Amino acid sequence: MTETRPNRLLDAINSPDDLKGRSREELKQIAAEVRDEVIDVVSVTGGHLGSGLGVVELTVAIHSVFNAPADKLIFDVGHQCYPHKILTGRRDQMRTLRQGGGLSGFTKRAESEYDPFGAAHASTSISAGHGFAKARDLQDGENHVISVIGDGSMSAGMAYEAMNNAGADKSRLIVILNDNDMSIAPPVGAMSNHLSKLVSSRPYRGLRKIAKKMVSPMGLESPARRAEEYLRGFAMGGTMFEELGFYYVGPIDGHDLDTLIPILENVKAMREGPILIHAVTQKGKGYAPAENSADKYHGVSKFSVVTGEQSKPKPKALAYQKVFGQTLAKLAETDDKICAITAAMPSGTSTDVFAKQFPDRHFDVGIAEQHAVTFAAGLAADGMRPYAAIYSTFLQRGYDQVVHDVAIQKLPVRFAIDRAGLVGADGATHAGSFDIGYLGALPGMVCMAAADEADLARMVVTANQIDDAPSAFRYPRGEGIGIEIPENPQPLEIGKGRIMREGTTIAILSYGTRLAEAQKAADLLAAQGLSATVADARFAKPLDADLVERLAREHEVLITIEEGATGGFGSFVLEHLAKVGALDKGLKIRPMTLPDEFQDQDTPYLMYEAAGLNARHIAARAIEALGRGDIAEINRLASA
Ligand SMILES: Cc1ncc(C[n+]2csc(CCOP(=O)(O)OP(=O)(O)O)c2C)c(N)n1
Numbered sequence: 184m185t186e187t188r189p190n191r192l193l194d195a196i197n198s199p200d201d202l203k204g205r206s207r208e209e210l211k212q213i214a215a216e217v218r219d220e221v222i223d224v225v226s227v228t229g230g231h232l233g234s235g236l237g238v239v240e241l242t243v244a245i246h247s248v249f250n251a252p253a254d255k256l257i258f259d260v261g262h263q264c265y266p267h268k269i270l271t272g273r274r275d276q277m278r279t280l281r282q283g284g285g286l287s288g289f290t291k292r293a294e295s296e297y298d299p300f301g302a303a304h305a306s307t308s309i310s311a312g313h314g315f316a317k318a319r320d321l322q323d324g325e326n327h328v329i330s331v332i333g334d335g336s337m338s339a340g341m342a343y344e345a346m347n348n349a350g351a352d353k354s355r356l357i358v359i360l361n362d363n364d365m366s367i368a369p370p371v372g373a374m375s376n377h378l379s380k381l382v383s384s385r386p387y388r389g390l391r392k393i394a395k396k397m398v399s400p401m402g403l404e405s406p407a408r409r410a411e412e413y414l415r416g417f418a419m420g421g422t423m424f425e426e427l428g429f430y431y432v433g434p435i436d437g438h439d440l441d442t443l444i445p446i447l448e449n450v451k452a453m454r455e456g457p458i459l460i461h462a463v464t465q466k467g468k469g470y471a472p473a474e475n476s477a478d479k480y481h482g483v484s485k486f487s488v489v490t491g492e493q494s495k496p497k498p499k500a501l502a503y504q505k506v507f508g509q510t511l512a513k514l515a516e517t518d519d520k521i522c523a524i525t526a527a528m529p530s531g532t533s534t535d536v537f538a539k540q541f542p543d544r545h546f547d548v549g550i551a552e553q554h555a556v557t558f559a560a561g562l563a564a565d566g567m568r569p570y571a572a573i574y575s576t577f578l579q580r581g582y583d584q585v586v587h588d589v590a591i592q593k594l595p596v597r598f599a600i601d602r603a604g605l606v607g608a609d610g611a612t613h614a615g616s617f618d619i620g621y622l623g624a625l626p627g628m629v630c631m632a633a634a635d636e637a638d639l640a641r642m643v644v645t646a647n648q649i650d651d652a653p654s655a656f657r658y659p660r661g662e663g664i665g666i667e668i669p670e671n672p673q674p675l676e677i678g679k680g681r682i683m684r685e686g687t688t689i690a691i692l693s694y695g696t697r698l699a700e701a702q703k704a705a706d707l708l709a710a711q712g713l714s715a716t717v718a719d720a721r722f723a724k725p726l727d728a729d730l731v732e733r734l735a736r737e738h739e740v741l742i743t744i745e746e747g748a749t750g751g752f753g754s755f756v757l758e759h760l761a762k763v764g765a766l767d768k769g770l771k772i773r774p775m776t777l778p779d780e781f782q783d784q785d786t787p788y789l790m791y792e793a794a795g796l797n798a799r800h801i802a803a804r805a806i807e808a809l810g811r812g813d814i815a816e817i818n819r820l821a822s823a
Pocket residue numbers: 233234235237260262263303304305332333334335336337363365366367466481526527528550551552577580
């Protein structure tokens with residue numbers, strides 16, 4: 184790929200300034216080289232590929248026309264920003280992408296002045312862009328603000344809240360709608376249909392000619408006037424964007440620099456109001472294996488550039504997600520009230536397993552977590568048994584809906600909280616750190632965490648039986664521990680944990696999949712003659728008061744551990760013990776949570792190592808609390 188190109192113009196591009204003054208042909212070559220570079224990089228790092236390949240020309244065009252960092256370029260989600268990183272001085276670090284200490288896989292303010300606004304969650308770019316535009320106006324600035332948002336991300340309410348606000352405003356804001364007719368899965372909804380109609384009813388072949396006319400000085404006095412003429416004359420009325428107060432330009436071919444550059448130059452000359460450029464692109468553009476795949480190589484592991492084959496290690500166990508999807512589908516065979524809801528993540532959450540069997544009861548609502556929650560509330564209010572499968576981090580966006588629409592009305596929505604705990608390469612934005620606290624705070628909510636895949640199956644079944652309250656069960660990204668999943672999983676007794684191993688001196692009470700580390704910690708302690716009880720709480724709410732009080736009463740040290748932030752399970756235990764006076768009798772209690780900081784990406788193991796939540800840390804914490812034992816020996820044994 185890259186080696187076969189004779190002149191590597193990209194080698195001379197260290198910042199967007201180096202694109203200025205380049206001929207159109209040179210820019211086309213640079214775009215081709217950027218594309219090759221993205222493919223090469225992601226083939227060794229893994230990461231988000233299809234989206235970046237689709238915006239190569241857009242990114243080159245934007246950086247050749249505008250003046251970042253003075254002009255603010257805001258990418259929605261940020262998963263398509265690899266070409267942008269290559270062009271903004273980060274090319275030599277690209278092979279550290281998504282690794283510990285390396286570049287983030289998203290835009291990030293702390294990483295570069297060319298990333299004015301960080302992202303990773305969808306649909307924030309128009310709001311942020313509007314904020315930048317207002318800030319500029321208030322400070323008498325002159326810079327441009329460009330928000331690039333995908334068609335999939337246009338399904339979230341936030342994008343419309345932003346357009347509603349920005350569209351009624353005179354502030355200059357350029358929104359580029361990058362329409363590749365894909366989300367992670369095929370896009371859904373009426374807006375997606377509207378965009379498809381716009382594209383099919385207005386072929387951009389003619390517009391290409393128009394764009395050529397726009398660059399000709401003939402008949403038009405000034406760039407601003409040219410742009411106005413263009414927009415008045417050729418933006419056909421009736422798009423939703425125009426109704427909302429945006430100048431609509433398009434649809435245009437988002438891979439054609441001969442179209443993109445003149446249009447951006449003209450739009451740049453406009454002095455007033457928000458503009459939306461509708462650019463049609465292809466996800467995975469220019470790399471056949473991506474173009475030809477169903478998911479357009481949205482997110483990939485390392486792969487062979489020649490064949491496109493991804494090198495995925497053979498799984499040792501079924502993923503938690505599959506266990507969830509399969510258990511729910513099986514349950515639905517005998518319960519026709521069960522529904523599954525996903526907010527644009529059918530494959531990520533494995534609701535696609537359910538969808539295959541029960542398409543009528545499966546709902547992909549698009550990137551719309553708030554709606555997903557209230558939609559589930561409506562289903563529940565009229566007698567259905569909805570399971571809303573949402574990543575912990577994305578459910579943050581639907582929190583008021585969980586409180587106001589679900590919990591206050593005691594509606595039995597079942598929340599399958601996916602990606603609980605640290606997720607690795609996606610880093611802080613995707614860590615499922617807060618749901619234990621934010622759900623556990625809600626009156627009436629039943630909160631569970633699976634310690635292994637067999638227990639997850641039981642929790643899916645347990646939630647099905649809770650018809651008078653909302654419930655949630657959390658589980659991490661990826662494979663289980665490889666234990667057998669019962670054929671007919673039995674429901675759990677609500678609010679009851681389990682003792683895994685009886686000891687005398689130290690109690691380790693785990694909530695979630697740290698249980699395996701707790702067991703290892705007990706082994707490390709046993710090697711020093713220190714006896715530990717290990718318990719799996721299963722429920723954070725209702726808390727197993729008997730279990731917690733017994734552990735407190737019968738041990739010198741009580742450690743709680745969870746894959747969540749402070750203010751979660753450990754806090755609930757502490758508060759309970761304080762209320763019943765169990766802390767007055769000299770118990771040494773040590774809650775172990777994620778650290779009070781946003782952790783950057785790394786492997787999940789190393790992130791937990793940095794968080795101090797692996798077996799050796801648990802054992803060391805016990806020894807430190809106890810005041811006896813040898814921490815150095817623990818570390819030696821753990822690393823052996
Ligand atoms: C709030 C939120 N929900 C879900 C996601 C997961 N997600 C990341 S990218 C993506 C698809 C975005 O589609 P689009 O904006 O069209 O960009 P494309 O990948 O097609 O370039 C989804 C669902 C997210 N990042 N944020």
